[in-house]
Amino acid sequence: MTTSEPLPLPSGVVDAWINPNLGALTNAATALFPDLAARMERGTTLEQLIDEMDAAGVAKGVLCSGYAGDGDREWCVRARDRYPERFALSHVVDPREGMAAVRLVEELVTGEGHRLIRLLGLQTQLYYNDPAYYPIYAKCVELGVPVSVNVGFPGPHVPSKYQDPLPVDDVCAFFPDLKIVLAHGGEPWVDVCVKLMVKWPNVSWMSSAIAPKHIPAAILQYANTRGADRIMWASDYPLLTHERCLAEAVRLPFRDAAKLERFLSLNASAMFFA
Template sequence: MGSASHAVIDLSLNIPVSLSNTEWYAPFLPLLRDAESRESFKMPAQYMFKGIPDLSKIDGFTDHTFALMDRFGIEIAMMGFNEGSPVTADVAARYRHRVLFELQIDPNRGVEEVRRIRRLHADHGIDALSIFPCGVVPQVPIDDKRMWPIYSLCCELDLAIMVNVGVPGPRLPMAPQRVELVDEVCWFFPELKFVMRHGAEPWEALAVKLMLKYPNLYYSTSAFAPKHYPKAIVDFANTRGSNQVMYAGYYPSGLSLERIFAELPGVPFRDEVRRKFLRGNAARLFRVAQ
Protein backbone atom coordinates (compact mmCIF):
# COMPACT_ATOMS: atom_id res chain seq x y z
CA MET A 1 0.00 0.00 0.00
CA GLY A 2 1.95 3.02 -1.22
CA SER A 3 1.76 6.51 0.23
CA ALA A 4 0.29 7.94 -2.96
CA SER A 5 -2.85 5.77 -2.81
CA HIS A 6 -4.35 7.28 0.35
CA ALA A 7 -6.92 4.52 0.22
CA VAL A 8 -7.35 3.62 3.89
CA ILE A 9 -9.45 4.78 6.82
CA ASP A 10 -8.03 3.38 10.06
CA LEU A 11 -10.62 3.23 12.86
CA SER A 12 -8.08 2.66 15.64
CA LEU A 13 -4.88 4.69 15.50
CA ASN A 14 -3.52 7.14 18.03
CA ILE A 15 -0.64 9.52 18.58
CA PRO A 16 1.62 8.43 21.44
CA VAL A 17 1.42 10.75 24.42
CA SER A 18 4.48 9.38 26.23
CA LEU A 19 7.01 6.56 25.96
CA SER A 20 4.75 4.30 28.02
CA ASN A 21 1.26 5.65 27.20
CA THR A 22 0.23 4.69 30.73
CA GLU A 23 -2.10 7.70 30.61
CA TRP A 24 -4.41 5.68 28.34
CA TYR A 25 -4.75 2.86 30.85
CA ALA A 26 -5.00 4.87 34.06
CA PRO A 27 -8.84 4.68 34.30
CA PHE A 28 -8.91 0.90 34.71
CA LEU A 29 -5.60 0.24 36.47
CA PRO A 30 -7.48 -0.02 39.82
CA LEU A 31 -9.29 -3.09 38.43
CA LEU A 32 -6.07 -5.03 37.73
CA ARG A 33 -5.27 -7.40 40.58
CA ASP A 34 -2.31 -9.50 39.40
CA ALA A 35 1.23 -8.23 39.96
CA GLU A 36 2.40 -8.89 36.40
CA SER A 37 -0.25 -6.64 34.88
CA ARG A 38 0.28 -3.90 37.45
CA GLU A 39 4.06 -3.91 37.66
CA SER A 40 5.70 -5.59 34.65
CA PHE A 41 3.63 -5.06 31.51
CA LYS A 42 4.23 -2.12 29.18
CA MET A 43 0.52 -2.27 28.38
CA PRO A 44 -2.18 -4.24 30.25
CA ALA A 45 -2.64 -6.90 27.55
CA GLN A 46 1.05 -7.29 26.74
CA TYR A 47 0.91 -11.09 27.00
CA MET A 48 -1.20 -11.09 23.81
CA PHE A 49 1.08 -9.00 21.58
CA LYS A 50 4.48 -9.44 20.00
CA GLY A 51 6.46 -6.50 18.66
CA ILE A 52 4.72 -3.64 20.46
CA PRO A 53 6.06 -0.48 18.76
CA ASP A 54 9.23 0.97 20.30
CA LEU A 55 8.63 4.69 20.81
CA SER A 56 11.97 5.54 22.38
CA LYS A 57 13.63 6.77 19.17
CA ILE A 58 10.75 8.90 17.87
CA ASP A 59 11.27 12.65 17.76
CA GLY A 60 7.94 14.47 17.63
CA PHE A 61 5.09 12.03 18.09
CA THR A 62 2.45 13.95 16.12
CA ASP A 63 4.41 14.61 12.95
CA HIS A 64 5.89 11.12 13.08
CA THR A 65 2.41 9.58 13.26
CA PHE A 66 1.08 11.49 10.26
CA ALA A 67 4.23 10.71 8.27
CA LEU A 68 3.66 7.05 9.11
CA MET A 69 0.08 7.35 7.93
CA ASP A 70 1.33 8.78 4.64
CA ARG A 71 3.80 5.93 4.26
CA PHE A 72 1.05 3.32 4.52
CA GLY A 73 -1.65 5.15 2.60
CA ILE A 74 -3.83 5.97 5.59
CA GLU A 75 -5.88 8.97 4.54
CA ILE A 76 -7.92 9.33 7.75
CA ALA A 77 -7.57 7.86 11.23
CA MET A 78 -9.94 7.67 14.17
CA MET A 79 -8.13 9.10 17.21
CA GLY A 80 -9.09 9.80 20.78
CA PHE A 81 -10.26 13.30 21.70
CA ASN A 82 -8.93 14.46 25.05
CA GLU A 83 -10.26 17.80 26.25
CA GLY A 84 -7.46 20.12 27.36
CA SER A 85 -4.73 17.99 25.80
CA PRO A 86 -2.03 19.91 23.87
CA VAL A 87 -1.75 16.94 21.50
CA THR A 88 -5.46 17.01 20.69
CA ALA A 89 -5.37 20.79 20.22
CA ASP A 90 -2.39 20.50 17.86
CA VAL A 91 -4.04 17.76 15.81
CA ALA A 92 -7.28 19.76 15.60
CA ALA A 93 -5.39 22.83 14.40
CA ARG A 94 -3.17 21.18 11.80
CA TYR A 95 -4.71 17.85 10.78
CA ARG A 96 -8.45 17.99 11.46
CA HIS A 97 -9.24 17.01 7.84
CA ARG A 98 -7.43 13.70 8.42
CA VAL A 99 -8.96 12.76 11.75
CA LEU A 100 -12.19 11.30 13.06
CA PHE A 101 -12.31 12.22 16.75
CA GLU A 102 -13.74 9.61 19.13
CA LEU A 103 -14.70 10.56 22.65
CA GLN A 104 -14.22 7.90 25.31
CA ILE A 105 -17.16 7.98 27.68
CA ASP A 106 -18.00 6.84 31.21
CA PRO A 107 -21.73 6.27 31.78
CA ASN A 108 -21.15 6.09 35.53
CA ARG A 109 -21.22 9.91 35.49
CA GLY A 110 -24.89 9.91 34.56
CA VAL A 111 -26.46 13.11 33.25
CA GLU A 112 -23.17 15.00 33.61
CA GLU A 113 -21.68 12.72 30.97
CA VAL A 114 -24.62 13.38 28.66
CA ARG A 115 -24.04 17.12 29.08
CA ARG A 116 -20.31 16.71 28.43
CA ILE A 117 -20.95 14.79 25.22
CA ARG A 118 -23.41 17.42 23.98
CA ARG A 119 -20.97 20.22 24.72
CA LEU A 120 -17.95 18.61 23.08
CA HIS A 121 -19.97 17.54 20.06
CA ALA A 122 -21.23 21.11 19.61
CA ASP A 123 -17.84 22.73 20.21
CA HIS A 124 -15.50 20.27 18.49
CA GLY A 125 -17.57 18.16 16.10
CA ILE A 126 -16.90 14.85 17.83
CA ASP A 127 -17.35 12.09 15.23
CA ALA A 128 -17.99 9.05 17.46
CA LEU A 129 -18.22 7.87 21.04
CA SER A 130 -16.34 4.90 22.45
CA ILE A 131 -16.46 2.74 25.56
CA PHE A 132 -14.49 -0.13 27.10
CA PRO A 133 -17.29 -1.69 29.19
CA CYS A 134 -14.90 -3.89 31.20
CA GLY A 135 -12.55 -0.98 31.79
CA VAL A 136 -14.73 1.69 33.37
CA VAL A 137 -14.88 1.81 37.16
CA PRO A 138 -17.23 0.33 38.15
CA GLN A 139 -17.72 -1.83 35.08
CA VAL A 140 -20.78 -1.16 32.92
CA PRO A 141 -22.32 -3.98 30.85
CA ILE A 142 -23.20 -3.21 27.24
CA ASP A 143 -26.94 -3.44 27.97
CA ASP A 144 -26.85 -1.71 31.37
CA LYS A 145 -29.40 0.98 32.24
CA ARG A 146 -26.53 3.48 32.60
CA MET A 147 -25.88 3.08 28.86
CA TRP A 148 -29.45 3.85 27.77
CA PRO A 149 -29.13 7.68 27.89
CA ILE A 150 -25.87 7.40 25.90
CA TYR A 151 -27.47 5.27 23.19
CA SER A 152 -30.42 7.64 22.97
CA LEU A 153 -28.07 10.59 22.57
CA CYS A 154 -26.15 8.77 19.84
CA CYS A 155 -29.40 8.37 17.90
CA GLU A 156 -30.31 12.01 18.46
CA LEU A 157 -26.88 13.33 17.36
CA ASP A 158 -26.36 10.68 14.66
CA LEU A 159 -23.15 9.48 16.30
CA ALA A 160 -21.72 5.98 16.00
CA ILE A 161 -20.60 4.29 19.19
CA MET A 162 -17.48 2.09 19.21
CA VAL A 163 -17.81 -0.66 21.85
CA ASN A 164 -15.29 -3.29 22.97
CA VAL A 165 -16.93 -6.72 22.84
CA GLY A 166 -15.75 -10.21 23.76
CA VAL A 167 -13.21 -11.34 26.34
CA PRO A 168 -11.03 -8.33 27.19
CA GLY A 169 -7.27 -8.50 26.72
CA PRO A 170 -6.43 -6.99 30.12
CA ARG A 171 -7.04 -9.37 33.02
CA LEU A 172 -10.45 -8.03 33.92
CA PRO A 173 -13.83 -9.76 34.40
CA MET A 174 -15.38 -10.38 30.99
CA ALA A 175 -19.12 -10.41 31.78
CA PRO A 176 -19.86 -6.78 30.75
CA GLN A 177 -18.71 -7.53 27.17
CA ARG A 178 -20.53 -10.77 26.40
CA VAL A 179 -21.68 -10.48 22.80
CA GLU A 180 -25.29 -11.48 23.47
CA LEU A 181 -25.70 -8.20 25.37
CA VAL A 182 -25.56 -6.37 22.03
CA ASP A 183 -28.85 -7.95 20.94
CA GLU A 184 -31.31 -5.99 23.08
CA VAL A 185 -29.46 -2.72 22.46
CA CYS A 186 -29.76 -3.08 18.67
CA TRP A 187 -33.38 -4.21 19.00
CA PHE A 188 -34.42 -1.23 21.12
CA PHE A 189 -32.37 1.33 19.15
CA PRO A 190 -32.77 0.42 15.46
CA GLU A 191 -31.22 3.77 14.42
CA LEU A 192 -28.11 3.28 16.54
CA LYS A 193 -24.84 2.83 14.64
CA PHE A 194 -23.08 0.27 16.84
CA VAL A 195 -19.50 -0.75 15.99
CA MET A 196 -18.03 -3.81 17.71
CA ARG A 197 -14.34 -3.52 18.58
CA HIS A 198 -11.55 -5.84 19.68
CA GLY A 199 -12.64 -9.13 18.20
CA ALA A 200 -15.82 -10.43 19.91
CA GLU A 201 -13.95 -13.65 20.63
CA PRO A 202 -14.82 -16.35 21.50
CA TRP A 203 -18.29 -15.37 20.26
CA GLU A 204 -17.41 -14.19 16.75
CA ALA A 205 -19.98 -16.56 15.22
CA LEU A 206 -22.64 -14.94 17.37
CA ALA A 207 -21.38 -11.51 16.27
CA VAL A 208 -21.97 -12.60 12.67
CA LYS A 209 -25.51 -13.81 13.45
CA LEU A 210 -26.29 -10.47 15.09
CA MET A 211 -24.92 -8.51 12.12
CA LEU A 212 -27.15 -10.56 9.82
CA LYS A 213 -30.05 -9.60 12.07
CA TYR A 214 -29.24 -5.88 12.50
CA PRO A 215 -28.02 -3.85 9.49
CA ASN A 216 -26.71 -1.02 11.71
CA LEU A 217 -24.37 -3.35 13.60
CA TYR A 218 -20.74 -3.30 12.41
CA TYR A 219 -17.43 -4.99 13.18
CA SER A 220 -13.99 -3.39 13.19
CA THR A 221 -10.75 -5.37 13.30
CA SER A 222 -9.01 -3.33 16.01
CA ALA A 223 -6.32 -5.03 18.12
CA PHE A 224 -6.04 -8.01 15.75
CA ALA A 225 -3.08 -8.63 13.46
CA PRO A 226 -4.50 -9.49 10.02
CA LYS A 227 -3.29 -13.10 10.12
CA HIS A 228 -5.46 -13.54 13.22
CA TYR A 229 -8.70 -12.07 11.84
CA PRO A 230 -11.42 -14.58 12.79
CA LYS A 231 -12.39 -16.80 9.88
CA ALA A 232 -16.09 -16.26 10.58
CA ILE A 233 -15.60 -12.51 10.12
CA VAL A 234 -13.64 -12.83 6.87
CA ASP A 235 -16.24 -15.25 5.47
CA PHE A 236 -19.05 -12.89 6.47
CA ALA A 237 -17.33 -9.92 4.82
CA ASN A 238 -16.94 -11.92 1.61
CA THR A 239 -20.63 -12.79 1.52
CA ARG A 240 -23.57 -11.00 3.12
CA GLY A 241 -21.49 -8.74 5.35
CA SER A 242 -19.50 -6.81 2.78
CA ASN A 243 -20.93 -3.51 4.06
CA GLN A 244 -20.45 -4.19 7.79
CA VAL A 245 -16.78 -5.12 8.35
CA MET A 246 -14.21 -2.31 8.58
CA TYR A 247 -10.47 -2.01 9.00
CA ALA A 248 -9.02 -0.83 12.30
CA GLY A 249 -5.40 -1.26 13.37
CA TYR A 250 -3.96 -0.80 16.84
CA TYR A 251 -1.00 1.54 16.52
CA PRO A 252 0.81 2.28 18.80
CA SER A 253 -0.95 0.34 21.57
CA GLY A 254 -0.05 -3.15 20.42
CA LEU A 255 0.65 -3.41 16.69
CA SER A 256 3.00 -1.72 14.26
CA LEU A 257 1.74 -0.53 10.89
CA GLU A 258 4.65 -2.39 9.30
CA ARG A 259 3.27 -5.68 10.58
CA ILE A 260 -0.34 -4.88 9.76
CA PHE A 261 0.31 -3.88 6.16
CA ALA A 262 2.71 -6.76 5.58
CA GLU A 263 -0.02 -9.21 6.61
CA LEU A 264 -3.07 -7.55 5.03
CA PRO A 265 -2.46 -8.91 1.50
CA GLY A 266 -2.70 -12.42 2.93
CA VAL A 267 -6.28 -11.94 4.15
CA PRO A 268 -8.50 -13.62 1.53
CA PHE A 269 -10.93 -10.78 0.91
CA ARG A 270 -12.48 -10.52 -2.52
CA ASP A 271 -11.20 -7.42 -4.38
CA GLU A 272 -14.42 -5.42 -4.11
CA VAL A 273 -14.74 -6.41 -0.44
CA ARG A 274 -11.17 -5.30 0.30
CA ARG A 275 -11.94 -1.79 -1.01
CA LYS A 276 -15.03 -1.58 1.21
CA PHE A 277 -13.11 -3.00 4.16
CA LEU A 278 -10.21 -0.56 3.90
CA ARG A 279 -12.19 2.60 3.21
CA GLY A 280 -15.65 2.43 1.67
CA ASN A 281 -17.66 1.19 4.64
CA ALA A 282 -16.08 3.61 7.10
CA ALA A 283 -16.43 6.47 4.63
CA ARG A 284 -20.15 5.81 4.36
CA LEU A 285 -20.68 5.36 8.09
CA PHE A 286 -18.75 8.51 9.06
CA ARG A 287 -19.82 10.60 6.07
CA VAL A 288 -16.36 10.94 4.52
CA ALA A 289 -16.32 12.07 0.89
CA GLN A 290 -15.98 9.09 -1.43
Protein backbone atom coordinates in the same frame (compact mmCIF):
# COMPACT_ATOMS: atom_id res chain seq x y z
CA MET B 1 -6.13 -17.27 6.99
CA THR B 2 -4.18 -15.57 4.20
CA THR B 3 -3.81 -15.78 0.47
CA SER B 4 -0.56 -16.53 -1.33
CA GLU B 5 -0.76 -13.50 -3.64
CA PRO B 6 -1.50 -10.04 -2.22
CA LEU B 7 -4.34 -7.90 -3.51
CA PRO B 8 -3.48 -4.30 -4.44
CA LEU B 9 -3.57 -1.83 -1.56
CA PRO B 10 -6.46 0.56 -2.22
CA SER B 11 -6.12 4.32 -2.06
CA GLY B 12 -7.80 6.24 0.73
CA VAL B 13 -7.03 3.68 3.47
CA VAL B 14 -8.66 4.63 6.81
CA ASP B 15 -7.47 3.44 10.22
CA ALA B 16 -10.58 3.51 12.44
CA TRP B 17 -8.68 3.57 15.77
CA ILE B 18 -5.45 5.45 16.50
CA ASN B 19 -4.33 6.33 20.03
CA PRO B 20 -2.10 9.35 20.68
CA ASN B 21 -1.08 8.01 24.08
CA LEU B 22 -1.54 4.71 25.84
CA GLY B 23 -0.02 5.48 29.22
CA ALA B 24 -2.93 3.73 30.96
CA LEU B 25 -2.12 0.34 29.45
CA THR B 26 -1.15 -2.43 31.81
CA ASN B 27 1.85 -4.71 31.57
CA ALA B 28 -0.57 -7.44 30.48
CA ALA B 29 -1.42 -5.49 27.35
CA THR B 30 2.19 -4.71 26.49
CA ALA B 31 3.02 -8.40 26.83
CA LEU B 32 0.52 -9.25 24.09
CA PHE B 33 2.11 -7.02 21.43
CA PRO B 34 5.78 -7.33 20.41
CA ASP B 35 7.75 -4.08 20.58
CA LEU B 36 4.81 -2.16 22.11
CA ALA B 37 6.75 -1.25 25.26
CA ALA B 38 9.50 0.31 23.15
CA ARG B 39 6.96 2.28 21.08
CA MET B 40 5.23 3.53 24.21
CA GLU B 41 8.52 4.57 25.81
CA ARG B 42 9.53 6.40 22.64
CA GLY B 43 6.19 8.16 22.32
CA THR B 44 4.82 9.44 19.03
CA THR B 45 4.70 13.02 17.87
CA LEU B 46 2.09 14.17 15.39
CA GLU B 47 4.80 14.46 12.75
CA GLN B 48 5.96 10.89 13.41
CA LEU B 49 2.39 9.62 13.17
CA ILE B 50 1.85 11.35 9.84
CA ASP B 51 5.15 9.97 8.54
CA GLU B 52 4.25 6.42 9.59
CA MET B 53 0.81 6.70 8.03
CA ASP B 54 2.30 8.02 4.78
CA ALA B 55 4.94 5.29 4.66
CA ALA B 56 2.32 2.55 5.09
CA GLY B 57 -0.26 4.09 2.76
CA VAL B 58 -2.81 5.22 5.39
CA ALA B 59 -4.67 8.31 4.19
CA LYS B 60 -6.88 8.98 7.22
CA GLY B 61 -7.36 7.94 10.82
CA VAL B 62 -9.86 8.16 13.66
CA LEU B 63 -8.05 9.45 16.75
CA CYS B 64 -9.18 8.13 20.13
CA SER B 65 -9.04 10.07 23.40
CA GLY B 66 -10.48 9.64 26.87
CA TYR B 67 -8.84 6.40 27.97
CA ALA B 68 -5.21 7.28 28.53
CA GLY B 69 -5.39 10.58 30.39
CA ASP B 70 -6.63 14.15 30.44
CA GLY B 71 -4.19 15.51 27.86
CA ASP B 72 -5.01 13.23 24.95
CA ARG B 73 -8.30 14.94 24.10
CA GLU B 74 -6.57 18.26 23.51
CA TRP B 75 -3.82 16.52 21.53
CA CYS B 76 -6.39 14.90 19.27
CA VAL B 77 -8.32 18.13 18.70
CA ARG B 78 -5.13 19.97 17.78
CA ALA B 79 -4.14 17.19 15.39
CA ARG B 80 -7.56 17.23 13.71
CA ASP B 81 -7.50 21.03 13.43
CA ARG B 82 -4.07 20.91 11.82
CA TYR B 83 -4.95 18.07 9.44
CA PRO B 84 -8.77 18.16 9.09
CA GLU B 85 -8.67 16.16 5.89
CA ARG B 86 -6.77 13.33 7.59
CA PHE B 87 -8.21 12.93 11.07
CA ALA B 88 -11.60 12.41 12.67
CA LEU B 89 -12.17 12.35 16.43
CA SER B 90 -13.55 9.76 18.85
CA HIS B 91 -13.69 9.75 22.64
CA VAL B 92 -14.19 7.16 25.38
CA VAL B 93 -17.11 8.12 27.63
CA ASP B 94 -17.85 6.60 31.04
CA PRO B 95 -21.65 6.19 31.41
CA ARG B 96 -21.30 5.74 35.17
CA GLU B 97 -20.92 9.53 35.36
CA GLY B 98 -24.61 9.95 34.58
CA MET B 99 -25.75 13.30 33.24
CA ALA B 100 -22.16 14.56 33.23
CA ALA B 101 -21.42 11.89 30.61
CA VAL B 102 -24.47 12.89 28.56
CA ARG B 103 -23.41 16.55 28.64
CA LEU B 104 -19.90 15.48 27.64
CA VAL B 105 -21.24 13.68 24.58
CA GLU B 106 -23.13 16.83 23.58
CA GLU B 107 -19.97 18.91 24.00
CA LEU B 108 -17.80 16.44 22.11
CA VAL B 109 -20.13 16.15 19.12
CA THR B 110 -21.61 19.63 18.77
CA GLY B 111 -18.66 21.59 20.17
CA GLU B 112 -15.65 19.71 18.85
CA GLY B 113 -16.99 17.66 15.97
CA HIS B 114 -16.33 14.17 17.33
CA ARG B 115 -17.61 11.50 14.94
CA LEU B 116 -17.69 8.48 17.28
CA ILE B 117 -18.39 7.81 20.98
CA ARG B 118 -16.59 4.79 22.43
CA LEU B 119 -17.78 2.68 25.39
CA LEU B 120 -15.57 0.11 27.13
CA GLY B 121 -17.03 -2.73 29.15
CA LEU B 122 -13.55 -3.46 30.49
CA GLN B 123 -13.62 0.01 32.08
CA THR B 124 -17.22 0.20 33.29
CA GLN B 125 -17.64 -3.46 34.32
CA LEU B 126 -21.25 -3.14 33.19
CA TYR B 127 -23.02 -5.13 30.48
CA TYR B 128 -23.92 -3.02 27.45
CA ASN B 129 -27.64 -3.30 28.21
CA ASP B 130 -27.17 -1.85 31.69
CA PRO B 131 -29.45 1.18 32.27
CA ALA B 132 -26.38 3.39 32.84
CA TYR B 133 -25.61 3.29 29.11
CA TYR B 134 -29.08 4.19 27.87
CA PRO B 135 -28.86 7.98 28.27
CA ILE B 136 -25.64 7.86 26.21
CA TYR B 137 -27.31 5.78 23.51
CA ALA B 138 -30.28 8.14 23.40
CA LYS B 139 -28.04 11.20 23.07
CA CYS B 140 -26.05 9.53 20.28
CA VAL B 141 -29.26 8.75 18.38
CA GLU B 142 -30.36 12.36 18.83
CA LEU B 143 -27.02 13.67 17.53
CA GLY B 144 -26.71 11.09 14.76
CA VAL B 145 -23.33 9.82 15.95
CA PRO B 146 -22.38 6.10 16.15
CA VAL B 147 -21.11 4.32 19.24
CA SER B 148 -18.31 1.79 19.43
CA VAL B 149 -18.41 -0.94 22.09
CA ASN B 150 -15.47 -3.18 22.88
CA VAL B 151 -16.45 -6.84 22.66
CA GLY B 152 -14.49 -10.00 23.42
CA PHE B 153 -11.93 -10.84 26.07
CA PRO B 154 -9.90 -7.70 26.88
CA GLY B 155 -6.13 -7.67 27.34
CA PRO B 156 -6.11 -5.97 30.76
CA HIS B 157 -6.59 -8.25 33.75
CA VAL B 158 -10.24 -7.48 34.44
CA PRO B 159 -13.33 -9.69 34.13
CA SER B 160 -14.21 -10.33 30.50
CA LYS B 161 -17.93 -11.11 30.80
CA TYR B 162 -18.96 -7.47 30.49
CA GLN B 163 -17.70 -7.43 26.91
CA ASP B 164 -20.01 -10.23 25.81
CA PRO B 165 -21.71 -8.85 22.67
CA LEU B 166 -25.07 -10.56 23.31
CA PRO B 167 -26.46 -7.66 25.42
CA VAL B 168 -26.06 -5.47 22.32
CA ASP B 169 -29.11 -7.31 20.96
CA ASP B 170 -31.24 -5.60 23.63
CA VAL B 171 -29.71 -2.24 22.74
CA CYS B 172 -30.48 -2.67 19.05
CA ALA B 173 -34.08 -3.60 19.83
CA PHE B 174 -34.57 -0.51 22.00
CA PHE B 175 -32.59 1.87 19.76
CA PRO B 176 -33.07 0.61 16.19
CA ASP B 177 -31.66 3.87 14.77
CA LEU B 178 -28.42 3.70 16.77
CA LYS B 179 -25.32 2.84 14.73
CA ILE B 180 -23.14 0.43 16.72
CA VAL B 181 -19.61 -0.72 15.92
CA LEU B 182 -18.37 -3.90 17.60
CA ALA B 183 -14.69 -3.25 18.30
CA HIS B 184 -11.76 -5.44 19.37
CA GLY B 185 -12.77 -8.62 17.58
CA GLY B 186 -15.34 -10.24 19.86
CA GLU B 187 -13.54 -13.50 20.57
CA PRO B 188 -14.69 -15.99 21.82
CA TRP B 189 -18.14 -14.70 20.79
CA VAL B 190 -17.41 -14.03 17.12
CA ASP B 191 -20.44 -15.98 15.91
CA VAL B 192 -22.65 -13.74 18.06
CA CYS B 193 -21.07 -10.68 16.44
CA VAL B 194 -21.90 -12.05 13.00
CA LYS B 195 -25.47 -12.89 14.05
CA LEU B 196 -25.93 -9.35 15.36
CA MET B 197 -24.84 -7.91 12.02
CA VAL B 198 -27.10 -10.28 10.10
CA LYS B 199 -30.07 -9.34 12.31
CA TRP B 200 -29.54 -5.60 12.78
CA PRO B 201 -28.75 -3.31 9.81
CA ASN B 202 -26.94 -0.69 11.92
CA VAL B 203 -24.31 -3.00 13.47
CA SER B 204 -20.75 -3.11 12.09
CA TRP B 205 -17.46 -4.74 13.16
CA MET B 206 -14.00 -3.23 13.63
CA SER B 207 -10.72 -5.14 13.79
CA SER B 208 -9.05 -2.92 16.40
CA ALA B 209 -6.17 -4.62 18.25
CA ILE B 210 -6.61 -7.72 16.07
CA ALA B 211 -3.77 -8.28 13.61
CA PRO B 212 -5.32 -8.91 10.19
CA LYS B 213 -3.83 -12.40 9.96
CA HIS B 214 -5.76 -13.26 13.15
CA ILE B 215 -9.16 -11.98 11.98
CA PRO B 216 -11.60 -14.82 12.64
CA ALA B 217 -12.67 -16.89 9.66
CA ALA B 218 -16.35 -16.22 10.40
CA ILE B 219 -15.79 -12.49 9.95
CA LEU B 220 -14.01 -12.96 6.64
CA GLN B 221 -16.72 -15.32 5.44
CA TYR B 222 -19.35 -12.72 6.31
CA ALA B 223 -17.35 -9.98 4.57
CA ASN B 224 -17.02 -12.13 1.46
CA THR B 225 -20.77 -12.72 1.26
CA ARG B 226 -23.45 -10.31 2.46
CA GLY B 227 -21.38 -8.32 4.95
CA ALA B 228 -18.87 -6.47 2.77
CA ASP B 229 -20.23 -3.11 3.91
CA ARG B 230 -20.08 -3.94 7.64
CA ILE B 231 -16.41 -4.72 8.28
CA MET B 232 -13.69 -2.11 8.79
CA TRP B 233 -10.02 -2.12 9.66
CA ALA B 234 -8.52 -0.49 12.74
CA SER B 235 -5.03 -0.89 14.15
CA ASP B 236 -5.48 0.45 17.70
CA TYR B 237 -2.07 2.03 17.06
CA PRO B 238 0.44 1.81 18.71
CA LEU B 239 -0.71 -1.67 19.75
CA LEU B 240 -0.24 -2.65 16.10
CA THR B 241 1.73 -0.73 13.49
CA HIS B 242 0.22 0.42 10.23
CA GLU B 243 3.00 -1.26 8.29
CA ARG B 244 2.33 -4.69 9.78
CA CYS B 245 -1.45 -4.42 9.50
CA LEU B 246 -1.53 -3.45 5.84
CA ALA B 247 1.12 -6.00 4.86
CA GLU B 248 -1.13 -8.68 6.35
CA ALA B 249 -4.44 -7.18 5.15
CA VAL B 250 -3.59 -7.37 1.45
CA ARG B 251 -3.01 -11.11 1.85
CA LEU B 252 -6.38 -11.84 3.44
CA PRO B 253 -8.62 -14.14 1.40
CA PHE B 254 -11.04 -11.53 0.16
CA ARG B 255 -12.77 -12.64 -3.03
CA ASP B 256 -11.75 -9.53 -4.90
CA ALA B 257 -10.07 -6.15 -4.54
CA ALA B 258 -13.44 -4.39 -4.14
CA LYS B 259 -14.12 -6.22 -0.87
CA LEU B 260 -10.64 -5.39 0.43
CA GLU B 261 -11.28 -1.75 -0.45
CA ARG B 262 -14.49 -1.75 1.59
CA PHE B 263 -12.61 -3.25 4.57
CA LEU B 264 -9.64 -0.88 4.42
CA SER B 265 -11.21 2.29 3.10
CA LEU B 266 -14.80 2.78 2.03
CA ASN B 267 -16.75 1.60 5.09
CA ALA B 268 -14.85 3.68 7.64
CA SER B 269 -14.69 6.64 5.28
CA ALA B 270 -18.48 6.62 4.90
CA MET B 271 -19.07 6.38 8.64
CA PHE B 272 -16.48 8.83 9.98
CA PHE B 273 -15.53 11.21 7.16
CA ALA B 274 -18.69 11.68 5.08
